[in-house]
Amino acid sequence: MRPTTRFAKRCLSVYRPLPVIAALSSLPIISVHAASTTPPIAPDAALTSDAAITQRVNDSSVSEHAQTADDTAQLTALRAQIEAQRLYEHTTWRRLLYFVDKGGITPKRAKSSAVTDRSFYLTKNGQHDPAAEMDALLLAITTHQARADKARTPITLPDDDALCRFPARARWLSAQLGLGDIYTSVDCQNLDNWMDTLSAKQLSVMFAEEYLDNPMSAFAHTLLRIDSQTTGSPEARIRHAYSLNDTVDGDAADNFVIYAIKSISGIYDNIIEIDPYPERLTKYVNEDERDVWTYDLALTPAEVEQIMYHVWETKDLALPYYFTTDNCASEILRLIDVVRPQNALLQQLPYAVVPAEVITLLQDYQLIDGQSYTPSAATRRQALRNKAAADGEMLDKDALASAIDASDIQTLLPDDTLVASDNNPLTRHPLQMASIGVGQAGGDRYTEVGIRAGYHDRLDSASGFPQFFDLGGLEARVRFNETDTDRDNDRVELQQATLIRGRSFNPLNTSHAGSSWGAAIQATRVNDGADPEGRDHLVGSLGYERGVSWALGTPRAGTGEMPPQLCYGLASATGQVGRGISKGYRVGAGVNLGCDYQINNRLRAQAQLQLPYWYHGNSDVAGYRGHYWQPITMLGLQYDIDKQSAIRLEANHEWQERIEKGDEVQVAYRRYF
Known part of the structure; x- marks a missing residue:
C-alpha cells in the first residue's frame, strides 16, 4: 500500500486539495492509498504445487483439517469440470486477472497480464498462466469449504488469505x-468492513x-459515483x-x-482514490466551475457487488498511466467488462479512450438508466x-457572488428550476471526422480530402459541447x-497537419x-x-494568441447559457520554419479579429480578419523583402444535414x-464518425 499523495492529477484534470463543505464535515473519508487494508500475499504463495498451497492453509491455523477421500474426489471432479469447460480461458477470468485483450483493426489476445506485482497472484507464473491461478484458487476454496463444513460455523480468515484478497475471483469461480457462496461460511474482517462502509447499491x-x-x-x-x-x-x-x-499519481515538483x-x-x-463524493463534486462544480452530468448505470445489484469486490482486488495496484x-x-x-462478458467495451476504443466517447458507448450498449444535470457555480x-x-x-x-454560496449543499444538487445547458455529451456529434471537398x-482547381481524430471547431454543431468550445488534434488535409495547371510537379500536396490547436473564450460580459x-x-x-512570386510552401508553425471576447445576443430562455454570438480580439505571435520560405523562417506578430454567428440550430457563420506582420531577417537577394504585412480575411459557413x-x-x-x-474558395462534405 502506498502512502497518501496529496497532489494527484486527475485523468485530463488537475487535483488540488478540496475544501470540505461544513455541512458535510462529518462524513468519513476512505482513502485506499492511505488507510490500512490488506498486506501482500506471503512469499510462499508464489509456489505452484498442491503441497505448497496446503502448507499456507496449515499456516493459517487449519492444520487440524485432514484431507478425506471425499475431499480428494471432489477436487478431482472439479478439476475435470474446469478442464472440460476450459474455464481458465473464459473471458471473465482473463479480465479478473487483468489480461487486457486489444481491439482495433487487428485484435490481439494478451499473452500475459498487465500486472507485474507478484502479490496479485497465487502462483509463481500467474502473470502468464491463468490455468495455474485458477487451480490454486480452487484448492483454497475447497480447503476452506471443507474446514467450515467440519466446524459448522463461519471461520475467520487472515487478511492475506486468497479468499480475502481475491473475492471477485473466488465468487465467480x-x-x-x-459451489454456492463460500462467503457465507468464511469471514474477512477488512474486506467486510470496507464493503459495509461503502454499501454500494448503485453505480x-x-x-x-x-x-x-x-x-x-x-x-x-x-x-x-458509488451510491x-x-x-x-x-x-x-x-x-x-x-x-x-482512477487518476495519475503525478509528481508535484x-x-x-x-x-x-x-x-x-x-x-x-x-x-485509485475513494473519497466522499461531495468533495469531488465541489471541485468540479464550484472550483473549476464546470457543468456536470451524471448517468446511472443499468447494472444489477449482483453486478454492482462484483465490481466492488474486483475494485478491492485491484485498488492498490501500481499500473502505468x-x-x-x-x-x-x-x-x-x-x-x-468484468461483469458483462458479452461486451468488450474497452476494445471498442482501442486507440484513445475519451470521456465523452465512453458516455456515448455506454448509451449505445443500453447501460445508462437515467441522467441528471448539475450546473456549475458559473452557470x-x-x-x-x-x-x-x-x-x-x-x-x-x-450581488451575483453573494447569490451563489459555494459552501451551500444546494450548489451540488441538480437544479429543476433551471433548463439544462445544451452540453450533454450524448447529443454531440461523433468526435472523428472525414471530409472531401x-x-x-x-x-x-483542386480536390481535397481531410481527416480529424478529434475534436471540434466552432463551425461544427455546438450541441453537446461547452459553449464556444474549440479544440482539435491529429488533423490532416491533402x-x-x-x-492541366502549371503545378504538374505538385499534383499531391499536404495542405495541413495539425498536432493540436484550440481556443478558450471567456467573454468579459458573462459570468465566465x-x-x-x-x-x-x-x-x-x-x-x-517575401518572395516576388509569392509562392506557397509547407512550414512548421507554432502560434499563441491572447486577448478578450464578448458574448452577444439573447441567451436561451430559462438557462444559464451565455448569449449565443461571439466576437473577439486576440493579439498573436507566431513562429514558422520551412526550407521553401525566404531565409528558412519567419516570425510574426499581429491581431486576429473575428465573430461567430449562430443563425439557427443547423446553420452557423464565421468571419475573421488576421493582421500579421512578418519578419524574415534582412535579405541581400534582389526583390525579396525582409518584413511585410500580410492581412487575410476568412469566411466560413456550415449547414448540418444531420448529427453525422x-x-x-x-x-x-x-x-x-x-x-x-x-x-x-472551397465547398466540402463532412462526415462525423
Whole structure:
C-alpha cells in the first residue's frame, strides 16, 4: 500500500486539495492509498504445487483439517469440470486477472497480464498462466469449504488469505462450479468492513465537461459515483455517496511540460482514490466551475457487488498511466467488462479512450438508466444574470457572488428550476471526422480530402459541447491539384497537419469573464510574402494568441447559457520554419479579429480578419523583402444535414499583391464518425 499523495492529477484534470463543505464535515473519508487494508500475499504463495498451497492453509491455523477421500474426489471432479469447460480461458477470468485483450483493426489476445506485482497472484507464473491461478484458487476454496463444513460455523480468515484478497475471483469461480457462496461460511474482517462502509447499491458515471483553461482537463473527466442510497432526496444520495477516481499519481515538483510527457508516456503510475463524493463534486462544480452530468448505470445489484469486490482486488495496484489509453475513462469500461462478458467495451476504443466517447458507448450498449444535470457555480450566476437582463434589471458583481454560496449543499444538487445547458455529451456529434471537398485557389482547381481524430471547431454543431468550445488534434488535409495547371510537379500536396490547436473564450460580459487565448502546433502551407512570386510552401508553425471576447445576443430562455454570438480580439505571435520560405523562417506578430454567428440550430457563420506582420531577417537577394504585412480575411459557413454529416463553405483572400494564390474558395462534405 502506498502512502497518501496529496497532489494527484486527475485523468485530463488537475487535483488540488478540496475544501470540505461544513455541512458535510462529518462524513468519513476512505482513502485506499492511505488507510490500512490488506498486506501482500506471503512469499510462499508464489509456489505452484498442491503441497505448497496446503502448507499456507496449515499456516493459517487449519492444520487440524485432514484431507478425506471425499475431499480428494471432489477436487478431482472439479478439476475435470474446469478442464472440460476450459474455464481458465473464459473471458471473465482473463479480465479478473487483468489480461487486457486489444481491439482495433487487428485484435490481439494478451499473452500475459498487465500486472507485474507478484502479490496479485497465487502462483509463481500467474502473470502468464491463468490455468495455474485458477487451480490454486480452487484448492483454497475447497480447503476452506471443507474446514467450515467440519466446524459448522463461519471461520475467520487472515487478511492475506486468497479468499480475502481475491473475492471477485473466488465468487465467480464458485458460481461457475456450482459451489454456492463460500462467503457465507468464511469471514474477512477488512474486506467486510470496507464493503459495509461503502454499501454500494448503485453505480453512476460522473462526467465533468471539458475545461480548456487547464490543459490536463481539456478532454473532460469521468469518475464512478458509488451510491449507498438509491431512494430518497438527491441531497441524501449525494451526502452518502463516494467517488471512485482512477487518476495519475503525478509528481508535484514536475513542471507542466514534464508532467504532460510523463502522463502520456506511462512513466507515472495510476492511483485509485475513494473519497466522499461531495468533495469531488465541489471541485468540479464550484472550483473549476464546470457543468456536470451524471448517468446511472443499468447494472444489477449482483453486478454492482462484483465490481466492488474486483475494485478491492485491484485498488492498490501500481499500473502505468497513459493519458490517452489507460486513464479515468478506460477504468470505468474495464470494470463494466468484468461483469458483462458479452461486451468488450474497452476494445471498442482501442486507440484513445475519451470521456465523452465512453458516455456515448455506454448509451449505445443500453447501460445508462437515467441522467441528471448539475450546473456549475458559473452557470448559476449566468442564469441570474440572464433573468435580470430579461426583467430589465442589472446585477453587479457583488450581488451575483453573494447569490451563489459555494459552501451551500444546494450548489451540488441538480437544479429543476433551471433548463439544462445544451452540453450533454450524448447529443454531440461523433468526435472523428472525414471530409472531401472541391475548390479553386488562384484560378487552379483542386480536390481535397481531410481527416480529424478529434475534436471540434466552432463551425461544427455546438450541441453537446461547452459553449464556444474549440479544440482539435491529429488533423490532416491533402490536396490533389488539377493536372492541366502549371503545378504538374505538385499534383499531391499536404495542405495541413495539425498536432493540436484550440481556443478558450471567456467573454468579459458573462459570468465566465476572463482572458481568451488560443494555441496551435501544426505544419501548414503558407504563401511567402517575401518572395516576388509569392509562392506557397509547407512550414512548421507554432502560434499563441491572447486577448478578450464578448458574448452577444439573447441567451436561451430559462438557462444559464451565455448569449449565443461571439466576437473577439486576440493579439498573436507566431513562429514558422520551412526550407521553401525566404531565409528558412519567419516570425510574426499581429491581431486576429473575428465573430461567430449562430443563425439557427443547423446553420452557423464565421468571419475573421488576421493582421500579421512578418519578419524574415534582412535579405541581400534582389526583390525579396525582409518584413511585410500580410492581412487575410476568412469566411466560413456550415449547414448540418444531420448529427453525422454537414456541408461547409469556406473562402479567404490575402491582401498582399505578391501572393500567387490570394483568393481561395472551397465547398466540402463532412462526415462525423
